[in-house]
Amino acid sequence: MSEQLWFVDPTAGGNKTKIPLAQRPIDLVGKVVGLIDNTKEQADVILETIAQELRDRYGVKDVIIERKEAFSKPATPALIDAMAKKVDVAAAAVGG
Amino acid sequence: MSQKLDEFEFFFAKEWSDGFPMVTPTEDRIQWMLSGTQRKPDEIVGRVPPALEAASVRTVAIHALMAGCKPEYLPVVLGGLELILREELNMGGVQCTMHGVAPLMIVNGPYARRIGLHGGNGCFGPGFRANVTIGRAIRLMLLNLGGGISGLASATIFSSPMRYTACLTENMERTPWETLAVSRGYRPDDDVITIAMVECPRLHFDDVSTEPHRLLRGIADSMTSTGSWNMWFKSNEVVAMSPQHAKLCADAGMSRGEVHELLCELAVRPQGNLKRGGNWRRERAIAMGIDPDNDDAPVKAVKDPNGLHLIVAGGFGPITAVCHGWNETSRAVHGTYAAN
Numbered sequence: 001m002s003e004q005l006w007f008v009d010p011t012a013g014g015n016k017t018k019i020p021l022a023q024r025p026i027d028l029v030g031k032v033v034g035l036i037d038n039t040k041e042q043a044d045v046i047l048e049t050i051a052q053e054l055r056d057r058y059g060v061k062d063v064i065i066e067r068k069e070a071f072s073k074p075a076t077p078a079l080i081d082a083m084a085k086k087v088d089v090a091a092a093a094v095g096g
Numbered sequence: 097m098s099q100k101l102d103e104f105e106f107f108f109a110k111e112w113s114d115g116f117p118m119v120t121p122t123e124d125r126i127q128w129m130l131s132g133t134q135r136k137p138d139e140i141v142g143r144v145p146p147a148l149e150a151a152s153v154r155t156v157a158i159h160a161l162m163a164g165c166k167p168e169y170l171p172v173v174l175g176g177l178e179l180i181l182r183e184e185l186n187m188g189g190v191q192c193t194m195h196g197v198a199p200l201m202i203v204n205g206p207y208a209r210r211i212g213l214h215g216g217n218g219c220f221g222p223g224f225r226a227n228v229t230i231g232r233a234i235r236l237m238l239l240n241l242g243g244g245i246s247g248l249a250s251a252t253i254f255s256s257p258m259r260y261t262a263c264l265t266e267n268m269e270r271t272p273w274e275t276l277a278v279s280r281g282y283r284p285d286d287d288v289i290t291i292a293m294v295e296c297p298r299l300h301f302d303d304v305s306t307e308p309h310r311l312l313r314g315i316a317d318s319m320t321s322t323g324s325w326n327m328w329f330k331s332n333e334v335v336a337m338s339p340q341h342a343k344l345c346a347d348a349g350m351s352r353g354e355v356h357e358l359l360c361e362l363a364v365r366p367q368g369n370l371k372r373g374g375n376w377r378r379e380r381a382i383a384m385g386i387d388p389d390n391d392d393a394p395v396k397a398v399k400d401p402n403g404l405h406l407i408v409a410g411g412f413g414p415i416t417a418v419c420h421g422w423n424e425t426s427r428a429v430h431g432t433y434a435a436n
Contacts, residue, residue, distance in 0.1 A: 007103055008121040010112050010158045011149065011240050041379045072189035072425045074146075 025089060029059035034087035036079075038071040112240055114232065114260060118162040129157040132167030133174060134436055141174060142181035145188030147243035151177060155241065156233070163233035168211050169226055172289070173233045175433025176201050176263070179291050180234065186426040190293055191244035194251045195325075197293040197422040198258035200334060201231060202407055204277035205287035207435035208265040215265040217411030220297060231261030258296050264409060270339035271408035272346035279352055279406075280430060287435045292332040292405050292428035297417035308345040312355065315341075316362035318418040319397045322374030326397040327365070328384060331421030332428045333398055335359060336409040341416050356406045363397040370395055403428070 025031060033054055035047045044065070051063035064086055068075050075092070083090055103120045107113045119125065130137055130153070137154035144151055153174065160173045180187050180199050190197055203213050214224040222228065243249040266275050273279075277288035300318040305311035315335065325331050337345075337355075345355050368391025370376050381388040386395060398404045403421070405428060410417065 005101070005103075005106075006122060008123065008126060008158060010121055010155070010162060010236075041377055070189075070425045072193055072423060073186060074188065 027058070028054065028089065030061050031088040032062045032064060032086060033060050034064045034066065034083045034090035036075060036083075036090070036092040037065055037067040038092075039068055040071045043071075111245065112162075112236075114235055114239060116260075118236075119164055121158045121161050125161050126154065126158055129161040129165070129167050129170060130154065132160075132170030133157075135174070141177055144177075144181065144237055144242035146191055146249050147241065149241040149243075151237055151241055156237065159236045159240065160229070160233040163236055164225065164229040165233055166211070166225070166229075169230050169233075171207070171433060171435050172201075172203060172211070172213075172226075172230050172263075175287075175289050175431075176203075176230065176234055176291065177237060178433070179289055179429045179431055180238075182429045184427045185291060185293065185429045187238070187242070189425055190422065191238060191242050192249055192251060193422070194253050195422055196252050196254045196256040196259070197295055197426075198256055198262045199234070199291045200258065200294050200419065201234070201263040202276060202290040202292075202334075202405065203230075203263065203265045203288070204275040204282070204290070205432075205435075206285055207287040209268065210435075213263070213265040215267040215409045216269070219264040219267070219409050220262075220417070227263050227265075228261050231263035234263070235259060235261060256296055258294070266407045267339055267409050267411075270343075270412065272339075272342055273352035273408065276405060276407050277430065279356075282432070286432050288430060288432050290405060290428060290430040292334050292419075293422045293426045294332065294334050294419035295421070297334075297336065297419050300416045300418055301414060302341070302416070303414035305344065308348045308350055308355070308358075311341060311344055312358050313362050315416050315418065316359050316364075316397075318416075319359065319363035319420075320365045320395075321420070322370055322372060322376070324397070324420045325375070325423050326420050327370055327395050328375055328377075328380040329422075330399040330403060330424040332403045332405065332426070333363075333421050334405045334407070334417075334419040336407050336417040336419075338410040338413055338415050338417075339408055340412050340414055342408045352406065356401065356404060359406065360396070360398045360401050360404055364394045365397075367391055367393045367395050 037043045054060040104117045135153045139153045141151045213226045238244045282288045302314050378388040386393045
């Protein structure tokens with residue numbers, strides 16, 4: 001694009017490697033689900049409730065809840081790797 | 097090349113702007129801006145979260161140019177960005193938070209004076225090219241390279257006018273004390289930037305006090321509030337005393353350190369007062385080591401004295417500006433930068 005313009009694209013230029021999305025399962029029956037507790041107050045209450053619903057209504061085999069260091073910091077690579085080894089599906093969400 | 101293309105409109109359409117028109121980055125102008133540094137254009141300064149696009153010296157120069165900087169401002173922009181990307185400041189968290197704090201740059205040292213950074217009348221506001229454009233260059237990179245755009249990566253509820261630009265120096269002509277940087281052990285001839293995540297300044301007007309204790313008690317009261325994260329986290333806080341307020345303390349024999357210490361001591365409210373509204377929660381009190389059922393328990397706005405950044409700035413008059421902070425995952429950073 002820059003070749004057609006007399007000014008410069010101020011962004012870094014999109015040299016990022018594209019990572020394909022992981023394959024999504026058709027359902028959660030018999031799957032292990034991972035949930036991230038972002039450490040906000042009562043996040044544990046909400047996630048435990050969701051975990052029970054996932055077991056009762058969607059046939060989830062097990063739910064693993066891991067806790068981040070702080071809600072305003074990303075999960076560490078170690079935490080993400082550890083969870084990736086244990087679960088079939090993981091969900092992270094912001095809370096408030 | 098399309099002769100019909102309006103570059104100003106193009107930059108708005110591409111969302112490469114903060115909402116104001118920008119200087120169009122042509123190759124000639126970029127080379128002019130790069131004359132402000134001896135660093136190699138392809139040197140990577142860092143990656144800007146959360147999108148983590150790389151900022152090279154050239155990319156920084158492009159944004160400094162677009163923001164309206166002169167080449168001699170570029171070392172401050174480069175130094176500022178390096179500090180902003182330090183992990184302990186947690187810029188990534190601030191880029192995404194629902195809060196609205198912004199990284200306030202406080203620049204001390206001879207180079208700040210040389211390039212015309214302003215610490216006097218109206219130093220937070222419009223009209224001072226170095227202040228405005230250095231802060232704006234940082235913000236444009238947080239938008240264009242970091243993706244901290246409201247409604248995109250940023251969940252900010254209100255954002256803040258400080259997210260257009262937030263850069264100043266101290267009023268060195270009128271301060272009775274050493275600078276913030278010197279108070280932290282730097283030499284007076286060091287070029288130093290301090291960056292703290294803060295809200296917009298609240299203006300504490302006191303044209304009544306004639307002795308420091310009444311004055312400081314009032315300022316300390318502005319440092320505390322229901323709904324402020326300073327009460328429930330180990331947050332930062334910036335207090336910018338006007339030269340008049342600072343002089344009142346200095347004339348009574350108080351050093352900068354003594355004022356700092358007294359503000360930390362006085363900026364406190366009983367827990368019962370903070371329960372009336374705002375963000376008090378039992379869990380938050382317990383996390384601070386406070387018995388949630390003890391309404392008399394004192395809650396300090398500044399848990400760690402290093403979290404208070406006291407400066408003397410602004411014009412002559414009876415106001416001190418108080419900027420509350422964010423949460424404890426962000427700790428203010430400071431360091432020297434190379435002025436060439």
